[in-house]
Amino acid sequence: MATQRILDFLATRRPEGPCLVVDLDIVENNFHAFRKALPDSAIFYAVKANPAPEVLRLLASLGSNFDCASVAEIEMALEAGATARRISYGNTIKKERDIERAAALGVSLFAVDCVEEVEKVARAAPGARVFCRVLTNGEGAEWPLSRKFGCVPAMAIDVLVEAARLGLVATGISFHVGSQQTDTNAWDAAIGDAKFVFEALAEKGIVLTLVNMGGGFPTRYLKDVPAAEAYGRAIFESLRRHFGNRLPETIIEPGRGMVGDAGVIKAEVVLVSRKSATDENRWVYLDIGKFGGLAETMDEAIRYPIVTARDGDLMEPCVLAGPTCDSADVLYEKKPYPLPITLTIGDEVLIEGTGAYTTTYASVAFNGFEPLRAYVI
Amino acid sequence: MATQRILDFLATRRPEGPCLVVDLDIVENNFHAFRKALPDSAIFYAVKANPAPEVLRLLASLGSNFDCASVAEIEMALEAGATARRISYGNTIKKERDIERAAALGVSLFAVDCVEEVEKVARAAPGARVFCRVLTNGEGAEWPLSRKFGCVPAMAIDVLVEAARLGLVATGISFHVGSQQTDTNAWDAAIGDAKFVFEALAEKGIVLTLVNMGGGFPTRYLKDVPAAEAYGRAIFESLRRHFGNRLPETIIEPGRGMVGDAGVIKAEVVLVSRKSATDENRWVYLDIGKFGGLAETMDEAIRYPIVTARDGDLMEPCVLAGPTCDSADVLYEKKPYPLPITLTIGDEVLIEGTGAYTTTYASVAFNGFEPLRAYVI
Missing domain, CATH: 2.40.37.10 (Lyase, Ornithine Decarboxylase; Chain A, domain 1)
Structure with missing residues (x-):
């Protein structure tokens, strides 16, 4: 909804031509709602959703981490006040020279979804942490989710074994349940897949610690959507069910849900x-x-x-x-x-x-x- | 195909990152091919296809006219050396203040497809020439043609009558057979519609003089496409068939066919x-x-x-x-x-x-x- 601040801005400034007006108070509220809904998860804001410097600065000051799709986005997050430790290079499709640039900027957490990408990271950012993205089916999402990112869980095992063999830190699993996901249970199957990969790697002596649960948190368009708390509850219960008392570190990457x-x-x-x-x-x-x-x-x-x-x-x-x-x-x-x-x-x-x-x-x-x-x- | 000039440029300059290289010699060849294929038609290059200043300057120097979608494109065409008489404001969706700006720049030829747009042009550019766009079905086109632009021929009659009543010069009819049109006969039905509107208006004492036959001329992707001459022949025969010896002035608006x-x-x-x-x-x-x-x-x-x-x-x-x-x-x-x-x-x-x-x-x-x-x- 258009807030009073937005309406006042438009009434006073009367900008010519089409324009977007973003109310930072809402972004701040959304950040707190996510933090409250999933208090044990680190928030990595998906910069691609809206990389306006003011949005990034606000989120950096609130303690957010940043999920970046490119070196340019990494530079924007750093510029906004984030440290490199708070940045994930979350794109599974990276040029080797871009991995090198990111590593030179201090970034040490990278997404991969195949052995070929692991090899690039091992060469360009030796010793970095990597998480492997697995495919999900995207049911319940309004923005189409293709098979573009991720591999099947069985292949994720090979990918992370290869990462460890090449001297990287095999950190964990990521997935994305599809953007504008309105089913709070959509995370459950993927969390189950993560647990499967955790166990398979444990048998090989590799201890994973991280589940990156991606984005997908919806914003309200014409239909009501569940609140952040409902997602938090469903996700926490699912983690408990699959991981019992040995809960992994978790990450969420809201973009649309943070600024939409x-x-x-x-x-x-x-x-x-x-x-x-x-x-x-x-x-x-x-x-x-x-x-x-x-x-x-x-x-x-x-x-x-x-x-x-x-x-x-x-x-x-x-x-x-x-x-x-x-x-x-x-x-x-x-x-x-x-x-x-x-x-x-x-x-x-x-x-x-x-x-x-x-x-x-x-x-x-x-x-x-x-x-x-x-x-x- | 990549020309030797393009290959040499890439080999010598080795630009970093993805880039487009355009060979002006090909654009010039294409211009001459259109001129030869339809010697009696005025060529209005569709600026939106590629508004690079070098392309516009070349075409202006060759004597091309310009089909513009916005005031910014009109300014680019003028900047490139076109006079305002050689510019058509071909977008049927214009803000009244943009029509005013175009008129102030000397543009006097406007596209319309409804009475509402005619009223704007009459207020913002009194006395200007207007042509009315009619719908075609777009069969044979590879880029989807929707019903977005144009009205049915019967309505075009009312639109042009209203234009004349409001002091505008009702100049003619335009249509577009769909982008990347591979059927050389696709123009025929629309030329027949134009003739129908010409006759209906003649009965009301309004003499139309212009048929704007739009773009749609294809470029070669994976499959061979007919050459400009084949289009020229089919279009000329169709004009003859429908208009006999009283051929109207005609315009073509190649974009993709000029630079693709x-x-x-x-x-x-x-x-x-x-x-x-x-x-x-x-x-x-x-x-x-x-x-x-x-x-x-x-x-x-x-x-x-x-x-x-x-x-x-x-x-x-x-x-x-x-x-x-x-x-x-x-x-x-x-x-x-x-x-x-x-x-x-x-x-x-x-x-x-x-x-x-x-x-x-x-x-x-x-x-x-x-x-x-x-x-x-």
Whole structure:
């Protein structure tokens, strides 16, 4: 929801063009909610969700750790005040020279999901700690989870054995249950897989200590989602069930769940029209679309709440589209979006829950439109 | 195909990281081919395909006109040496204040597809020329064409009548047969629709003069495509058939067809791995993906030719993915891509036919990766 601070900012500053406004108070609340929900887990904020310096500085000051996808993100986290010990290079796809750069910056925790990546880390960051990502099925997640990251648990055993053999510290297992995961039990099967790998390695004399439980914590879009406490409870119970009294260290990597509901995009209605006299749906065109920051509407995956000043009026399903000359730049068409029948050209709309995966997804200059501006307040 | 000039540039300069190299000689050849194929049509280059200043300057010097999607693109075309008379504001979705800005820059030709847009143009650019876009079905096009732009021909009549009533010059009809259109006859039905609207308006005393036949001209990816001459012949015959001896002025708006085959992306293999010991396909990860400039691999729509130094070796279908921590950043998976079985980490690959719709589609900084760099030679 748009907070009063965001509404006041927009009313006072009246920025021209589409923009994102992020309320740091919400980010801080979310951080505390995660800490309370999973008090024994270290929080590694997924920088890719929103790398605004103000967000990173706030989280660094609150004691957050950082999950980074690239050397540039590592540098941003350091710049924001994190120490290298608080940074994980969580991308399983790294150039060897980037591993070397990260190691030179002091980073010593790396994600891997195959022997080939282990070999790179062993050469470029000798003695570093590595965790191996295992595949999960992503059921219950709204953003599609592919098989891109991770290997099957049986292969994770070989990967970590090889890591140990090459002088790395085989630290543990990671997984990701899929972004915008609304099933609090989604973590359970993967925690079971982690335990399986822990036992298999223990038999080989390698003691794992870490379970990186990834992200996936949802933000509220149109439907209610379980609160952080519900996830905390389900995850803790699952850890207890699988690991008994010998609980491993754990990490969580919230991104969307940390910043999603802290941001609101202000946009403008550029055109409202029909394609024929008998057209069933009106077309509503905004000054932001798939290439301007709303990439997560791809396949209509994420459905953002949209607020207008006319929401008391009669609603009618509309096709919603962006402003570029690209026919793929349509946000919601298969499932049209209900908007007030009185909505008109020039109206302002607020697109809520847009604090994550918007600014950096925006294209450089597609159709000459500048990237999404952001104000962090 | 990578030209010798591009290969020499890469061999000499050895740029670090993924980059696009565009050979201006090819752009010039393409311009001449279009001019020869459709000698009576004015060429309006679709700036959005690749707005590199060098490309725009070359085309301006060759006498090209420019189809612009935004005020920023209009400014780029002017900067490159085009006069305002040679610019069309071809986006049917415009803010009124942007129409005003364009008019202030001297632009006097605007696209519309509804009465609402006509009203904006009448207020913000009194007396301007407008053409109305009509819907086509996009059959035969490889990049999805939605119903986003245009109205049915019957509605186009009302739109242009209203334009005339509001003091605008109702100039003609435009349409787009869909990007990467491989059927040379795809223009025919739309030219017939244009003729229908011409006649209907003539009965009302409004004489249309222009048919804007849009873009859609393909570039060669993996499959051969008809040459510009074949399109020229089919289009000219269709114009003759529908308009007889009273041929209208015509415009074409090539974008992909002008620059697509002039560009090659140099990328690097970051990782080659399998997900399990029995995995059927290897996964090949590049340092460029869907968010770094290859957005047109969305739904595996555009299938680029990929060249490696090992192409003589045995080939095997691979899943091809990008370098970001986003599970949606997979290029080809439903239909795996054949690559040499010897392809290995650190190898360079050339992704051909990438001169259009790559650089400006690239995200600002997703996962901390910088946008695609481009060299125009």
